[in-house]
Amino acid sequence: GQIRDRRELPTPASQTPQALRDALSALVSPLQAHAQRVAIASTGIIRDGSLLALNPHNLGGLLHFPLVKTLEQLTNLPTIAINDAQAAAWAEYQA
Numbered sequence: 001g002q003i004r005d006r007r008e009l010p011t012p013a014s015q016t017p018q019a020l021r022d023a024l025s026a027l028v029s030p031l032q033a034h035a036q037r038v039a040i041a042s043t044g045i046i047r048d049g050s051l052l053a054l055n056p057h058n059l060g061g062l063l064h065f066p067l068v069k070t071l072e073q074l075t076n077l078p079t080i081a082i083n084d085a086q087a088a089a090w091a092e093y094q095a
Helices: 017-031 067-075 084-094
Strands: 038-042 045-047 050-052 079-083
Touching: 017 067, 038 067, 038 084, 045 079, 050 067, 067 079, 079 084
Parallel strands: 038 079
Antiparallel strands: 045 050
8 A cells, every 4th residue: 555644743741641642633633534544653562552662661651552442443444553663674675
């Protein structure tokens, strides 16, 4: 498939699950009308759709945040998430 739109989101300073959910909602809201799926490249480890980190202090209150499930609930679209380094490696491979 083709990337049709790209958005970036800094981790909310408060590092609370609700702050991240609100930020994600604002991020994807304008895209919902024409999107068919959601793909996320995120820093940290993505395991079973949740955020993890080798150093849990890096994520503060966001450790084990259900990233994929949250975006599926917000958008009602199929959603995948991978680590940003994996996404970059795949893009290089495809280039």
